[in-house]
Amino acid sequence: MKRSFFSGPYALWMIMFTIFPIVFVALYAFQDNTGAFTIDNITRCFEGTYMKVLWRSVKLALECTVLCVLLGYPCAYFLASKDFSKYKTLFVLILLPMWMNFLLRTYASMSLLERNGIINAIVTALGFDRWNMIGTEGAVLYGMVYNYLPFMVLPIHTSLKKMDQRVIEAAQDLGANPARVFLKVTLPLSMSGVISGITMVFMPSVTTFAISKLLGSGNFMLMGDVIENQYMVANDWSFGSSLSLFMTVLILISIGLLNRLDTNKSERSDNW
Amino acid sequence: MKKFFKGLKGSYLALILLFLYSPIAIMIAFSFNAGKSRSKWEGFSFKWYQELFKNEAIMEALRVTLTVAVIATVVSVILGTLGAIGIHACKKGWATTLLNLSYLPMTMPDIVTGISLMMMFVFIKLDRGMFTMILAHITFDTPYVLFSVLPKLKQMDPNTYEAALDLGCKPMKAITKVIIPEISPGIITGGLLALTMSLDDFVISYFTTDKAQNLSTLIYSAAKRGVKPDMYALSTIMFITVLALLIVINKRTTLENIG
Amino acid sequence: MPDDVKLIELKHICKSFGDTQVLKDINLYIRRKEFVTLLGPSGCGKTTMLRIIGGFENADSGELIFDGTDLSGIPPYKRRVNTVFQKYALFTHMNVFNNIAFGLKLKSPAELLPGVEKPTRRQVKREIARRVEKMLKLVKMEQYANRSVDALSGGQQQRIAIARALVNEPEVLLLDEPLGALDLKLRREMQLELKSMQQQLGITFIYVTHDQEEALTMSDTIVVMNHGSIQQIGDGKSIYDEPKNAFVANFIGESNILDAVMLKDFEVQAAGRVFECVDEGFGENVPVDMVVRPEDVMLVGADVGMLTGMVESVLFKGVHYEMMISSGGFRWKVHSTTMFPVGSEVGMSIIPSNIHIMRKMALEDKTAEAQA
Numbered sequence: 022m023k024r025s026f027f028s029g030p031y032a033l034w035m036i037m038f039t040i041f042p043i044v045f046v047a048l049y050a051f052q053d054n055t056g057a058f059t060i061d062n063i064t065r066c067f068e069g070t071y072m073k074v075l076w077r078s079v080k081l082a083l084e085c086t087v088l089c090v091l092l093g094y095p096c097a098y099f100l101a102s103k104d105f106s107k108y109k110t111l112f113v114l115i116l117l118p119m120w121m122n123f124l125l126r127t128y129a130s131m132s133l134l135e136r137n138g139i140i141n142a143i144v145t146a147l148g149f150d151r152w153n154m155i156g157t158e159g160a161v162l163y164g165m166v167y168n169y170l171p172f173m174v175l176p177i178h179t180s181l182k183k184m185d186q187r188v189i190e191a192a193q194d195l196g197a198n199p200a201r202v203f204l205k206v207t208l209p210l211s212m213s214g215v216i217s218g219i220t221m222v223f224m225p226s227v228t229t230f231a232i233s234k235l236l237g238s239g240n241f242m243l244m245g246d247v248i249e250n251q252y253m254v255a256n257d258w259s260f261g262s263s264l265s266l267f268m269t270v271l272i273l274i275s276i277g278l279l280n281r282l283d284t285n286k287s288e289r290s291d292n293w
Numbered sequence: 294m295k296k297f298f299k300g301l302k303g304s305y306l307a308l309i310l311l312f313l314y315s316p317i318a319i320m321i322a323f324s325f326n327a328g329k330s331r332s333k334w335e336g337f338s339f340k341w342y343q344e345l346f347k348n349e350a351i352m353e354a355l356r357v358t359l360t361v362a363v364i365a366t367v368v369s370v371i372l373g374t375l376g377a378i379g380i381h382a383c384k385k386g387w388a389t390t391l392l393n394l395s396y397l398p399m400t401m402p403d404i405v406t407g408i409s410l411m412m413m414f415v416f417i418k419l420d421r422g423m424f425t426m427i428l429a430h431i432t433f434d435t436p437y438v439l440f441s442v443l444p445k446l447k448q449m450d451p452n453t454y455e456a457a458l459d460l461g462c463k464p465m466k467a468i469t470k471v472i473i474p475e476i477s478p479g480i481i482t483g484g485l486l487a488l489t490m491s492l493d494d495f496v497i498s499y500f501t502t503d504k505a506q507n508l509s510t511l512i513y514s515a516a517k518r519g520v521k522p523d524m525y526a527l528s529t530i531m532f533i534t535v536l537a538l539l540i541v542i543n544k545r546t547t548l549e550n551i552g
Numbered sequence: 553m554p555d556d557v558k559l560i561e562l563k564h565i566c567k568s569f570g571d572t573q574v575l576k577d578i579n580l581y582i583r584r585k586e587f588v589t590l591l592g593p594s595g596c597g598k599t600t601m602l603r604i605i606g607g608f609e610n611a612d613s614g615e616l617i618f619d620g621t622d623l624s625g626i627p628p629y630k631r632r633v634n635t636v637f638q639k640y641a642l643f644t645h646m647n648v649f650n651n652i653a654f655g656l657k658l659k660s661p662a663e664l665l666p667g668v669e670k671p672t673r674r675q676v677k678r679e680i681a682r683r684v685e686k687m688l689k690l691v692k693m694e695q696y697a698n699r700s701v702d703a704l705s706g707g708q709q710q711r712i713a714i715a716r717a718l719v720n721e722p723e724v725l726l727l728d729e730p731l732g733a734l735d736l737k738l739r740r741e742m743q744l745e746l747k748s749m750q751q752q753l754g755i756t757f758i759y760v761t762h763d764q765e766e767a768l769t770m771s772d773t774i775v776v777m778n779h780g781s782i783q784q785i786g787d788g789k790s791i792y793d794e795p796k797n798a799f800v801a802n803f804i805g806e807s808n809i810l811d812a813v814m815l816k817d818f819e820v821q822a823a824g825r826v827f828e829c830v831d832e833g834f835g836e837n838v839p840v841d842m843v844v845r846p847e848d849v850m851l852v853g854a855d856v857g858m859l860t861g862m863v864e865s866v867l868f869k870g871v872h873y874e875m876m877i878s879s880g881g882f883r884w885k886v887h888s889t890t891m892f893p894v895g896s897e898v899g900m901s902i903i904p905s906n907i908h909i910m911r912k913m914a915l916e917d918k919t920a921e922a923q924a
Contacts, residue, residue, distance in 0.1 A: 028376050029379065030376070035397075045413050102302065113540075115309065117539055120535050121532060126316075138331055142333065276400060455637070460634065463627075
């Protein structure tokens with residue numbers, strides 16, 4: 022028996038539970054309720070209501086991604102720096118929430134912001150009016166950043182750690198000051214980490230539905246909510262499939278573009 | 294000056310930690326609160342924990358979560374390890390096809406994986422419950438096992454398998470006695486990864502089960518009705534469990550680095 | 553010294569990977585107790601040949617006869633042949649003792665203790681330990697039995713790999729560039745040790761290397777290969793002194809290879825003059841290669857040599873000087889213990905028996921050689 026045959030069961034499983042289901046999505050996306058071929062559901066995705074939802078989802082996800090980069094990069098950079106790289110526990114602590122149940126994290130942020138939560142207790146104790154945070158866009162954004170920040174820190178930290186320290190020493194040796202070393206060497210070389218961080222944050226946040234439901238009290242329908250609605254409430258699988266297909270294509274395109282950006286960057290830094 | 298910068302960096306990291314942990318810390322603290330309030334301390338008690346263990350629905354969800362996680366981990370470890378060994382021995386073209394196929398569930402949004410599996414289960418008239426949830430979890434766990442094992446196979450001396458045959462092993466024995474022990478660190482890491490992924494999952498479980506609830510789906514339906522402190526106790530226990538699991542993983546990886 | 557018994561015979565062995573033909577009609581026999589080296593540049597097919605003998609590859613066509621029986625299709629675990637792999641392929645999850653004991657543990661108790669009826673587990677254990685210790689002693693690694701293999705140096709890992717392969721008492725040991733990863737000094741030491749091990753054990757060694765010095769030091773027989781064909785088979789001395797073609801001449805030791813024309817028997821024209829030589833039977837006015845070893849060019853006064861030339865460069869090589877001397881449109885490489893300064897005129901003489909005449913190589917071989 023050849024060793025390559027061992028991949029058989031795995032290949033079979035992946036075909037049955039990855040390829041087939043996708044085929045279902047694709048088939049339903051081009052069907053009406055009677056099962057006849059139609060592209061109506063696809064064109065419906067481009068209607069104003071859904072474009073508005075899409076725009077809101079993308080805007081929120083982008084805001085979340087930008088915030089995660091701004092907060093996460095320094096965090097990863099400091100953790101990888103000589104001062105803190107020896108504290109392994111610190112690193113584990115920052116990543117720990119990543120491994121915590123996703124719903125739990127959302128629940129935790131919800132309990133912080135809620136009407137009878139600790140922030141409002143402090144706010145009222147100081148003599149101000151209660152602050153209704155749940156149900157605002159800010160709360161949704163907070164929930165996203167809270168959930169996905171560790172996913173940004175990890176890849177950036179990895180790429181910084183992988184970097185050859187001698188490159189930095191070489192740059193210093195050639196007379197670059199710390200700011201220049203960072204801008205011209207460290208940052209470009211850690212770009213691949215930033216890009217995979219962006220993928221890991223943007224993708225789940227643009228398709229989330231739980232965060233917007235719980236922290237937005239359903240006031241902010243996102244693409245994920247609309248898709249979930251088609252399956253759990255409206256029972257319109259065809260339209261749900263169209264939306265899913267639409268989102269998947271959108272995400273695959275953006276991942277492709279990001280990866281292209283990545284190779285360009287590394288080529289450029291190689292030439293440099 | 295250097296010390297000043299170190300202090301600055303340290304304060305920043307402390308702020309991030311505060312950001313990440315204050316909600317959790319508050320939850321843990323108030324899980325021991327005697328009263329119902331989530332902002333006012335009314336004395337220490339295990340009241341919510343007692344209530345938690347009396348709550349049949351939560352206990353059932355815990356059983357479902359653990360059963361699904363354990364079965365999905367075992368199956369995905371077997372499938373993923375065999376798959377990795379197979380792919381490693383495959384011709385290049387076939388190997389690349391399989392690898393791309395493995396990236397697919399990792400890059401697809403969870404919600405799409407979830408609804409696609411749901412549609413298939415409904416189509417083949419499989420009742421959505423614990424069984425379908427296990428199938429779904431195996432599907433998203435296995436690539437993680439595969440990608441933990443593959444690097445170990447690549448690191449291995451390319452002649453290891455042949456050396457075992459040369460010394461008298463039959464092919465099956467060469468795999469069980471030599472290849473699998475050689476790559477066991479990757480298998481264990483992959484298994485732990487699969488376990489945590491499975492415990493973490495909400496979105497895919499949400500769509501692939503109807504009857505059986507796991508903790509994620511239970512918390513979701515509870516949270517839609519607002520925050521209740523009985524969930525705090527559950528969250529605390531889950532948090533401690535993940536923390537313990539992560540410490541174990543971390544210990545392992547440091548040991549690996551030394552060994 | 554090898555017996556006069558053919559132990560392994562390769563008959564018309566051919567092998568291709570995809571479109572590339574790696575072995576082209578290989579015919580070779582190997583005697584019992586012989587130390588055979590397969591020598592050639594990388595990609596010449598030597599490792600593939602070894603892997604066919606080991607059972608890791610199957611030949612596309614041809615026969616592999618081992619001790620009178622055809623081995624084709626017999627898997628490696630059924631062959632009385634063991635291999636020392638290029639990077640050793642030690643089992644990193646086992647310590648030194650268990651690596652060596654691996655092959656023994658796969659044997660049945662009856663195989664391990666043929667004289668004993670119903671051996672106890674204890675007896676088997678003791679027998680395994682005894683044999684492992686014997687091997688450790690052979691490779692001078694007695695103190696290392698309980699070490700992890702990762703904690704050993706390259707040279708030590710090498711010894712364990714040899715012990716692990718020898719513990720099964722194979723009739724033939726295959727070694728695939730086993731010294732490639734070691735430094736020069738350790739390599740020289742191991743060469744001598746391997747040779748004495750082979751003589752002590754009295755088994756056949758088939759050794760693959762691209763290092764001609766290694767081949768010359770250890771082998772009873774050298775098989776020079778290039779582009780999947782055997783170029784020459786012989787002992788070290790005959791291959792060095794009587795290379796069959798320009799490839800062998802160039803690969804084993806250094807050579808001056810000149811385009812020449814065989815005018816008639818015992819007379820060859822090259823570098824603008826006619827030399828007397830000892831070769832015959834090439835025909836008349838046939839283009840040939842003329843090969844002269846650098847140490848066979850004698851430097852004499854400018855006025856008395858067969859050729860006069862100008863010294864272009866001088867390198868001190870320890871025992872001798874290596875000089876490049878241009879003469880008659882050719883740059884000669886000359887080894888000599890006396891040094892002539894750069895720019896000086898020297899005379900060169902070559903005695904007829906040191907001129908080797910060879911048929912022209914096929915064109916593809918020549919281009920490949922230029923690439924190498």
